[in-house]
Amino acid sequence: MSGTTSPSASAPPPFGTVPAPHMVVADAVGATYGPPRTEPVAPLTLHPFAHVLHYGSACFEGLKAHRGIDGVVRLFRPDRHVARMQRTAELLCLPVPDEALLTEMLHTAVAANLEVVPDPPGALYLRPLLIGTEPNIGAAAAPSAEALLTVLASPVGDYFTGGGRALRLLVETQLPRTTPQFGEAKAGANYVMALGVTRRAKAAHDVDQVLFAPGGDVQETGAANFLLLDETRVVTRALDRSFLHGITRDAVLTLARDLGYAVEERTITLDELLGWQGEAALSGTAAVLSGVGTLVHDGREHAVNGGEVGATTTRLRAALVAVQRAEAADDHGWTVPVAT
Ligand SMILES: Cc1ncc(COP(=O)(O)O)c(C=O)c1O
Incomplete structure (x- = not known):
């Protein structure tokens, strides 16, 4: 053994495999969301009858927060990502989160995970997720009456391995x-x-x-x-x-x-x-x-x-x-x- 670190041992973890320590969660009943809460990342408790597990009522977003050369962390075009998630939620008949709620959850998710925002070229990837949670396997042709919205985060580097190769x-x-x-x-x-x-x-x-x-x-x-x-x-x-x-x-x-x-x-x-x-x-x-x-x-x-x-x-x-x-x-x- 030479004692040197092998290239694979020093390679950054693949995109999206490292959870940031905190997530932000809000529950909806009908069309109404409750207040968001910040929690340590942990497995979700879902009823096995949950709508999402049977009828695919799940959507998500993906955006980044970047640390600038001035040290300030900024979200990139959060308004557009919020609008796209609202559109997707509407298409999937899931409760559409208000712009103000989802925007607040994005900011909270970054602030709660600030210590793991990487320096450029890395970034904190944010993953809003919305799922239908109503426990009802008879609801194949009905929207889920309950939903869970969460914003997860992950420090990331390059998506495609191999740097800037074509x-x-x-x-x-x-x-x-x-x-x-x-x-x-x-x-x-x-x-x-x-x-x-x-x-x-x-x-x-x-x-x-x-x-x-x-x-x-x-x-x-x-x-x-x-x-x-x-x-x-x-x-x-x-x-x-x-x-x-x-x-x-x-x-x-x-x-x-x-x-x-x-x-x-x-x-x-x-x-x-x-x-x-x-x-x-x-x-x-x-x-x-x-x-x-x-x-x-x-x-x-x-x-x-x-x-x-x-x-x-x-x-x-x-x-x-x-x-x-x-x-x-x-x-x-x-x-x-x-x-x-
Ligand atoms: C299928 C698909 N098309 C296009 C894009 C690019 O979208 P955006 O630039 O908003 O990330 C994505 C996500 O990154 C995607 O998953």
């Missing part, structure tokens, strides 16, 4: 990620529907993600939005109900416009994707803006930007990260300091 995607043209009318919902069921496809793609092609392009309509991957880029343009699919309206996507498009790029929100066809002479990237709270180097389709590999992360991707990622860390002016009012 990602490999399998392009899936047969199967959709989820059902079209629920694509915009951040419901757990959407993720489990995509799981089998993603697992098979990883095993067969060693890819990082699946890019869903049902019928040749390029939409998003299992955990991020998809963009094509070059020296002058950023192209991504126009919003509709079929895929998740990423808040990072919106931020990247806004920064791209600020920097003088033309932004095209429209349909991307399979032919355009495979023939693209430029860069490709994934955007998301976890993915930030990650370059794509390879597309696998029909058993063939297509290099994107020579297999490398592109210059426009790198530039836009740096612009986004600079706002999140308070290294650049927050011209759009995206960052909100957490009161401590």
Whole structure:
């Protein structure tokens, strides 16, 4: 034995595997939420008849709090994440939390876990979760009359292992990620529907993600939005109900416009994707803006930007990260300091 630490022993824990010590919880009866309370993270007590366990009444959000270079911890676009959770709750017939309640719970969750907010490039990932808890296995066709809302937290580093390496995607043209009318919902069921496809793609092609392009309509991957880029343009699919309206996507498009790029929100066809002479990237709270180097389709590999992360991707990622860390002016009012 040399006595040195092996690379695997020193590698940071995988994204989302380390719970922060405190969670914030609020219970709802009917449409009304009770006051939030802060508790040590611990297993939840659920009746085995709980609606969520049988009928999938579960949704979540994912956002980050970043420590700025000035030491202040700020939430990134909490208003947009709250609004998206309200929309998802409405789609799943769960009680919609008030903006003020969920916003307060986000701030409390960060303040209660302040000591584990990592320095950049790490961040505190926040995971609001809403589940139907009514103990009634006869309620298949009825909303849950009780619900539990909690905000969990986890100190995180990179989502994709391997630092800034260019990602490999399998392009899936047969199967959709989820059902079209629920694509915009951040419901757990959407993720489990995509799981089998993603697992098979990883095993067969060693890819990082699946890019869903049902019928040749390029939409998003299992955990991020998809963009094509070059020296002058950023192209991504126009919003509709079929895929998740990423808040990072919106931020990247806004920064791209600020920097003088033309932004095209429209349909991307399979032919355009495979023939693209430029860069490709994934955007998301976890993915930030990650370059794509390879597309696998029909058993063939297509290099994107020579297999490398592109210059426009790198530039836009740096612009986004600079706002999140308070290294650049927050011209759009995206960052909100957490009161401590
Ligand atoms: C399916 C899917 N699409 C897109 C995104 C990106 O959304 P956001 O930028 O709001 O994190 C996510 C989450 O990160 C996601 O799970």
